[in-house]
Amino acid sequence: MRRVALVTSGGDGAGINSMIEMLSRNKEIDLYGFHDGYDGILANQPIHLTQANCENHSLDGTHFLRTARSKLPYTKNGRQQIIQTLLEQDFECLVICGGSGSQIAAKQIHEEGMNTLFIPMTVDNDVIGTDYTIGYDTALNQILNIIANTQSTAANMPGRIFMIEVLGGNVGNLALESALAGGCDLAIIPEYSTDREEIAKKVQAKLAEKQSLIIICSESAYDSKNYKAGDQGVSFSIAEPIEQLTGVRVRKTVVGFYIRAGHPSNQDAIIASKFGYFTAAAILNEDFGKMIAMNNGAVTTVDYNDLDFSASTTNQDLLEIAKNLNILNS
Numbered sequence: 001m002r003r004v005a006l007v008t009s010g011g012d013g014a015g016i017n018s019m020i021e022m023l024s025r026n027k028e029i030d031l032y033g034f035h036d037g038y039d040g041i042l043a044n045q046p047i048h049l050t051q052a053n054c055e056n057h058s059l060d061g062t063h064f065l066r067t068a069r070s071k072l073p074y075t076k077n078g079r080q081q082i083i084q085t086l087l088e089q090d091f092e093c094l095v096i097c098g099g100s101g102s103q104i105a106a107k108q109i110h111e112e113g114m115n116t117l118f119i120p121m122t123v124d125n126d127v128i129g130t131d132y133t134i135g136y137d138t139a140l141n142q143i144l145n146i147i148a149n150t151q152s153t154a155a156n157m158p159g160r161i162f163m164i165e166v167l168g169g170n171v172g173n174l175a176l177e178s179a180l181a182g183g184c185d186l187a188i189i190p191e192y193s194t195d196r197e198e199i200a201k202k203v204q205a206k207l208a209e210k211q212s213l214i215i216i217c218s219e220s221a222y223d224s225k226n227y228k229a230g231d232q233g234v235s236f237s238i239a240e241p242i243e244q245l246t247g248v249r250v251r252k253t254v255v256g257f258y259i260r261a262g263h264p265s266n267q268d269a270i271i272a273s274k275f276g277y278f279t280a281a282a283i284l285n286e287d288f289g290k291m292i293a294m295n296n297g298a299v300t301t302v303d304y305n306d307l308d309f310s311a312s313t314t315n316q317d318l319l320e321i322a323k324n325l326n327i328l329n330s
């Protein structure tokens with residue numbers, strides 16, 4: 001039996017239970033999870049993740065394991081504490097599920113003495129080396145529900161500007177994709193100029209052509225570097241000059257954390273299941289130091305050393321379409 005530890009780290013992502021459930025099915029793997037990310041490893045109360053414990057819960061919105069942000073991996077000393085605790089318990093590998101920050105930690109922990117595998121999980125879909133992250137599709141679907149309802153009220157009561165603010169961290173993928181999928185009029189994303197006056201002029205020009213406008217605004221569309229992940233309310237400051245210029249009140253919805261929870265969509269559940277299946281294979285083949293990824297529609301394993309951390313994670317195809325449609329804040 002291969003003794004394997006698993007943590008989730010950073011923001012939660014719907015579907016991760018499917019990945020864990022799939023991994024727990026493998027009879028050659030003895031799987032243990034720790035609550036609360038890296039801190040949970042030091043708290044050292046492993047939970048045996050057997051198939052019997054995991055089955056029937058893969059589609060739950062509540063994860064098998066709580067996730068968390070932790071100071072530990074930022075220092076070599078912290079990482080050594082994690083490694084030593086796991087080695088003392090004879091773990092052969094640590095599976096880390098998380099976003100772009102957790103990915104850095106996974107690589108460092110691997111290089112410093114503990115085999116790791118990394119599974120991309122974040123609603124932001126901003127992880128280097130993979131087209132897809134667990135949780136993204138469910139979050140998009142939740143946003144699309146909100147857009148659909150807003151479109152109804154926009155049709156019922158014309159003459160209004162609606163602005164829907166969504167999560168996404170430093171990357172505009174959630175805003176970009178939901179604006180395109182939802183047929184919205186503008187996506188304000190951090191990759192483009194967030195100059196308030198320019199945005200207001202663009203909105204004014206669009207309002208001259210349409211009865212109502214629906215704008216999707218990324219949480220990080222700040223015009224300064226002061227943004228911290230999870231800050232909310234940027235749409236209020238963007239709306240102010242729009243209202244002054246157009247004389248129309250902006251009706252705002254800050255979607256916030258509603259989108260991170262809930263039952264996973266089929267896409268999240270099936271991709272997570274595939275990730276679990278390929279993670280088991282990587283463990284049995286001792287193919288460590290890798291990320292399980294989705295690229296061009298296929299599950300792949302990507303060596304940490306092949307990751308280009310300076311690359312953009314914004315979806316370039318969608319960006320091109322949005323640019324051509326003139327629905328970006330540029």
Ligand SMILES: Nc1ncnc2c1ncn2[C@@H]1O[C@H](COP(=O)(O)OP(=O)(O)O)[C@@H](O)[C@H]1O
Binds near residue numbers: 011068069073103105
């Ligand atoms: N540069 C880094 N070096 C080492 N560990 C990091 C780094 N960035 C993040 N981490 C670890 O990963 C955790 C999650 O990272 P964070 O960026 O908050 O979320 P996510 O992994 O979902 O992007 C952090 O709390 C920290 O424990």
Ligand SMILES: O=P(O)(O)OC[C@H]1O[C@](O)(COP(=O)(O)O)[C@@H](O)[C@@H]1O
Binds near residue numbers: 098122124169
């Ligand atoms: O829950 P917190 O700690 O406030 O974090 C909020 C951040 O988490 C996210 O929802 C997901 O981020 P990560 O998955 O990268 O951790 C971001 O969209 C948001 O900026």
